[in-house]
Amino acid sequence: MTDKRTGQLTLDIIGMHCASCVKLVERALKKVSGVANVSVNLATNKAYLETEKEIDLSLAKKEVEAVGYGIKDKNDSNKEEDPSIVEMEKARRRMWLAWSVAIPIAIWMLFEMFGGYWPDMLLYNLGITLLSTIPLFLPGIETLKTGFKALTRRTANMDTLIALGTTIAFATGPLGLILNYFNLPGIDNYAGVGAMIMAFHLTGRYVEAKARGRASQAIRRLLELGAKSARIIVNGQEKEVPVENLRLNDIMIVRPGEKIPTDGSIIEGQSAVDESMATGESLPITKNTGDKVLGATVNMEGLLKIKVAKIGEDTFLSQVIKLVSEAQGSRIPIQEFADRVTSVFVPIILILTIATITLWLAFPQSFSNLSNVFRPILPWMTGQMFSSPLSQALFAAISVLVIACPCALGLATPTALMVASGLGAENGILIRHGAALQTMKDIKAVILDKTGTITKGKPEVTDVIARSETTKSPPKRDPAEAGQSSSGSPRFARDDILQIAASAESGSEHPLGQAIVVKSRQNKLQLFPPKNFKAISGGGVTAVVDGKNIIIGTVKLLQEEKVNLHLLNQNNITSLEKQGKTVVHLSIDKKYQGSIAIADTVKEDSQSAIASLIRQGFAVFMITGDNQSTAEAIASQVGIPKENVLAHVLPQDKVVKVKELQKKFPVAFVGDGINDAPALAQANVGIAMGTGTDIAIESGDIILVRGQLSLLVSAIKLSKAAFAKIVQNLFWAFFYNVVAIPLAFIGLLHPIIAEIAMATSSITVVGNANLLRRTIIKSS
C-alpha cells in the first residue's frame, strides 16, 4: 500500500540496555520482509523503520522476541504503566499462588499435630514434600535465585537468609523419605514449614512494598499534578498541543476550572487561582494582568491569557519534585550506625546460624534443658516434638535464619524521611537535606532576617497626613476640584494629597514612589499625567501636575526649594519616624500641604509565628541593616525583645553574627536565600524563604515555599515529629533483632512464628513511618 521506500514506522522496543542490544534488535528487524532500513535508539527505546511495503508487525514482533526483546503494542502506549505498579501486581499474584498451596499444607500439618499422620506416615511425608515444591519453586523462585546468586558473588542479603532457611527446611522432606527408605533413624519433615515461610515471606514483601508505595506517593502525586495538554494561540487560532510541545513565550488560553499548563505570566484577564497543590496555600489567590502563575495550579474564575515563562525542568513543580526526590536520597546522621550494622548483618547471621547448629549438635541435652525452662509458657512450643537432635538443631537454625530482619533497620530512616519530605511538600515546606530533621531538635535560637522575612520586603504607604487634620472636607475625586476648598488658603484632604503625590510619582522608579502609586491605585484614585518630572537623588521628585508645581521629598529638599514649612507638625512626624517609617512631604506651589509615611510592613502572620516560637522556648533574634530605632520599632511590633535586635548589620556581616551566636547555641537562620546565602550556609539549619513563585534556591536546608513565618513553625513541628519517628523506628528495629535472635538461637521460636515476626517487623517500621502523615503540622 505504501510507496516504495517512503513508509516510515516507529516501534517501541522493550528490554534494551546496551549498545549490543541495539545491534541485535536492528539485525532482527532487518530480517523482516519489507524493511529497508532500521535505526534503533537506545535512549528513547524506539526503532525507526523505513519500509518498502506494508510489513507484518506480528512477524517483526516474533523476530525481536527471538533475540530476547519485545515490541510494545501501540494501544498500550497511551496508558504507560508505572513499572513499580506492574511489579507490585506480580508480587500480589505470587503471594496468592503461594498461599493457595500453603493453606492446604497448613491444614494437613495441623492434622498431624493433633491426630497423628494421615493417611499414613509415608504418604503424609511424601505429600507434604511434593506440595511444598510449588510455593518454593514457583512463586518463590525469584527469592531463591537472588539469594543464592548473591552467595556466589560473596555477598548476602535478606533473600539469602530466606532462601537458605526455606531450602534447608525443604531438604528435610526428601532427606527424611530417603532415610526412611533405608530404615535409618528419621528426621522431622519441615518441608511444609519451608512452604509456609515462603508464603509468609512473599506476603510480608507485598504488604511492605504497598506500604512503601504509600510512603512515596507524594512524589507520584506531584508528577500526576501537571496538565497533559495546553491550548495555545497559533496565527490567531486556538490549537491544542501536548504540554511537552510548549515553547517559551507561547500564549496559552486557560478557561475557568482548567489547570494552568505551565509557569507563565498573565497577559490578559484576571482570576482567582487555587495554588494549594504547589504552595500548600489553601485560599485561592487573586491574580491580575502581569502576575505570575504556576503550572498545575487551577484557574477558578476568569478566562486567562498566559505567556509561557518556564517549561520542562525549569517549572516550579519540576523544581519541587527534584528537591523532594533529592531530599529522599539524602542521609541523616543518626542512620550511620544502622547502616554500619546492616552492611554486615547478613553474613553475621549466617555465622550465627552455623554456631546454632554446631552448639545444638554438640550439646543437645544442655540446650534442650535450657529451652525446656521456657517451653510451658510458649504455646507454640508445647506440642513440638523432635525425633532427633539434628531435627532440633535445624529447627533452631531455620528460626535464626528467618527471624533476623535487617530490612527493618534498613527501612527505618529512609521511609520516615520519605514520608516527612512528602508531607512537607504538600504544605509548602521543602526539605533539602534530611540531616536538617536531626539538627532541628538541637536548635536553641532562631535568627530572622528583617526585610522579606518578618516584613513583606516591599514598602507600603501607612499614613497620609494633610497639612491640617482638622479639615473635614470630603475627599474630592474629580482632579479638577482638588484643592478648591471654600476658605481662602486651599486645604487638601488626604486622598487629594495621595492623588497629587501619586500623579507626580507615577513616572518614578523609586520604591517609595511606587508605594505611593500603588496606594493611590488601591484607593481607586485617578492620576494626572506629570510634566517636567525630575528625580532628585536622595531627596525626592519635582513635577508639574495639573498646572501646579509639585515637590515631594525630604524636609531638606523642601527647605532647599524654599517651601514654607511652618505648618509641618514636627511632633507627628517624629512619632512616625520612631515607628520605623520613612516620611516624605508634599508641597504644592511652594506651600507645604501634607506628608506621607511609608514603611516596610510586617507580614500578617509574623507576630503570631514569632509568639509561637518564643512559647516553644526559642530565643528569637532579628537581624537587619536598618538603624537601631527603625529595627526596634519593627521588633516591638512582632514581639522580639530589644536586646535580641541585631541592627546596623551589613549584608556581608550577617554570617559573622551567626558565628557569634553559634558560640552560645545551635542556630537556625531564616532569610531570603539569595542575599543571605552565606548566613544560611553557616547556620546549623538554614531556612530559605521562597516567594511562592520561585524556589530555585541553592542554599538553605529547608525552603518555605510561601515565605511565611507560620510555615517556619510548621517546619519545626514536622522536623521534630519526623525525627521522633526515626528514633522510634530505629529503636524498634534494633530491639526486635536483639530480642528475637537469641530466642531463636535457644530454640524457642517456631520457624513459622519467626517468619511471621520478621515480616511484621519490617511492615511495622514502614507503617509507623506512614503514621507521620497524621501529624498536624499546621501552626496554631
Next chain:
Amino acid sequence: MLSLDQIITLLIGLEGIIFTYWYFFEKKEGVQRVTGSSITIKVDAGYSPSTIVIKKNIPVTLKIVRTDKSDCLEEIVIPEWKIKKYLPINKEVSLNLEAKKTGEYPFHCGMNMFHGKIIVK
C-alpha cells in the same frame, strides 16, 4: 569432658564460621576504572562492577541496568550525592555525575544490603 563427637562437631562448626567470615569479609572488590564517558553497571545479585574509579571534574554517565527480579535491588541510593533512583527491570537508567571533590562515595540498594562505591580521583 567433651566427647570426641562433640569435639569434632565443634571443630567443623568453627571451620564453617571461619570460612563464612573469610568468604564475605575478605573478598577483593572488582574495581573498574572509567576511561570513557560512561560505564554500565549490571545489577544482578549485587553490582558489577561494584567499585568504580572516576576522575574529578569529568562528567560520567552511569548506565544502570537491573536484571535481578528481586525487589531488594529495585532502588539505588548514592547518599552523598542525594541520588535515589528506582530501577525498572531490564531498563537502563542513566545517572549523570560530575564529581567536584575527590573521595569515596558509597552507594547501596534501598535497604542497604548490597554495596558498591565510586572513588573519585
